[in-house]
Amino acid sequence: MSGELYDEFGNYIGPELDDSESGSSASESGEDDDDDTAAGQTQRLSGTTREHEGAGSAEDKGDGGDDGKDDDDAHMGDVVGPSSAIVLHEDKKYYPDADEVYPDAEVLVQDEDAQGIEEPLIKPVQVKTFSKLDDDAPNLRYSVDFLGSLMSRTMLIRNVAVLGHLHHGKSTLMDLLIDKTFESPKRSTAARKYARASPRYCDARFDEQERRLSIKSCPVTMALEDGRGKTFLINAIDCPGHIDFVDEMTAAAQAADGILLVVDAVEGPLVGTRRAIALAARLGLPLTLCVNKIDRLVHELKLPPSDAYLKLQYVIDNVNAIMREKGCLAQTPAAFSPIAGNVCFASGADGYCFTLESWARLHLRLRGQTGRVDAAQFAKRLWGDRYFDPSTRKFSTQAASVTGGCRVRSFVHFILQPLYKLYAQVLGEEPEDLKGRLASLKVRLTDKEVHLDPRPLLRLVMKRFFAGEATSGAVDVFVHHVPAPGSACNQGRIELACPAAPPGVKSCDATGPLRAHVCKLYASPDGTSFRALAKLYSGSLRVGQRVRVLGEAFLTSDQEDMSLATIDALSLCQARHRILVNQVFAGNWVLIEGLGDHIVKAATLISEDEPLAGVGTDALAESGLGTFAPLKFDSAAVMKLALEPVNPPDLPKMLHGLRCVNKSYPLLRTKVEESGEHVVFGTGEMYLDCVMQDLREMFAGVEIKVSDPMVAFCETVADTSAVKMFAETPNSRNQFTAIATPLEKGLGTAIERGALRWDGGPGPLGQI
Structure with missing residues (x-):
């Protein structure tokens, strides 16, 4: 009977029963078969297993009283309703959901694991670094307070851009100047210091060090002494020499007051040199020359001293020829000449740079005649067709002596021959003999230093031989041939850069209205922000100051390209180091933090309370010259x-x-x-x-x-014809006339830019 009332799943399928009958039927079924009872109990107790309910019903029956029957009757009412449905295993809920446990958390469920086993679930915070830049001040020979005192004296400031062709030694020459500012190492660590290669301080980016190529310009602020022991503040910026990075060279020249042109003594002036000279002519900047890598004349070319002089003279003459071609001699008082003092000779790899006057001071110091002979007058006799006769110890303009012998050129006798002998002794002498010979030149070496490798030993010997004159020649060139920011020589150039400038801008007045030109943006080492390189023409900047940032598209009639910004930090850059300062005065360079979001390429900074109507006249505003003019480049992005x-x-x-x-x-x-x-x-x-x-x-x-x-190629026809030049097509059925006239400004013939006229003919045009 029980088998007819329940199906194979244990569900009751018999006739409807009231509460009393359902309880009694359940009891009877339980007495007949324990398994059927367990199946019936499953639908009454939700969430329990069949075995547990069967055991429970058996225990209830085992009591043998009416209590068990009453309990069954009490639970019989649970059969009616949704609880009577069967819950499958996959539908059962054993644990609470994540949103119930964490109500404020966002829950993301993925059916498949899209994350690799090597990748952690929670990645650590990674700070990317793309350049080596230290905020701590380096171990300098001078204090930061002394550097700040020089910044307030405009006439002691020189702003120079170091330009030249690729691999002509600009970064190595900058290493020589920067190394002079560091505290001298102890004698015990000197061998280890000079045993390593050139550090290339200005190549702070890691990709520059890997490529061995300068990509970004690098400003450096240094305090250096000239030949007379007076300290000047030198703001020099090392620029890339690759021809593709002409924009870095242009931006650096915009902030400079003069240019140091670096030329390889072996290769001579190349296309990068011509670009630098043309840029100086366009901006009206004075030029100075550094003939670098003169050590290659000894190591690689192995030229005798007399031929080495002719090679150096040939390089200088070629540079002067390019200056005449570009029109620089009309702006420069004189061409490049070592006698004029605007040419220096250097070897950045060996660590020395000298002019004729600095070498004359070195020669007189070694001879013990410092106060007896004027170094400036002696230097004028060390270049050109000036010959020295050792027998009479006199200078002459004639190569042949009275006795019939041949006199030695003074530059060869006093400069090149001592250099050649020094190279030969360091590279060829035995360590014991070398130590005694160098002692006569007041160069002291320890027993450990004299056994160094040839190249580090040569650099160490040259450093101690030149002593204080290693960089004084370059500083003399900067001081005497690069104008100070507030000098009269710079007023004409400022008029080109900012025609509507207030009166205090041309005189570089620190108490005048604020005018600063931002000409370059540098990314931070992590690439998250930008620092702006600005040159202050007047006024001053301090940390926390509010300034107006006027973009290149700013006009007095359209002030959309303008924003207000707060200066977060000011710093002086020294290659891989930064020197934080609180205030900067007119005439200096400074790196500004807090302006990166307000500048696209370049901008002009003025004070917050200055009226915008006084920036420029309406006529200048219409031409976009109310502020500093935008950067103009000689090349185009094609x-x-x-x-x-x-x-x-x-x-x-x-x-x-x-x-x-x-x-x-x-x-x-x-x-x-x-x-x-x-x-x-x-x-x-x-x-x-x-x-x-x-x-x-x-x-x-x-x-x-x-x-x-x-x-992208852009070609056009710009002139008309005066001379007919006939040309026929391959099928001889059509004829063209090429028109040629002299070009404008006499630069060539118009056949390069001629017009073509089709004379027609019986053939179709498609066969031409």
């Missing part, structure tokens, strides 16, 4: 790349990176084409390669697909 992120959701990150690289590279242009492509324009392959590396690794941090480079 190489184009189309970019696209590998992962489409990374498009916002790529756009942020494009905005950052646009700030970091002055000549770079970014654009969105009509087709929706994001493109960048650069000057060349090396330029765009560095841009893409910064975009992928420093700013965006995403993988980017790049198209093949495309180059």
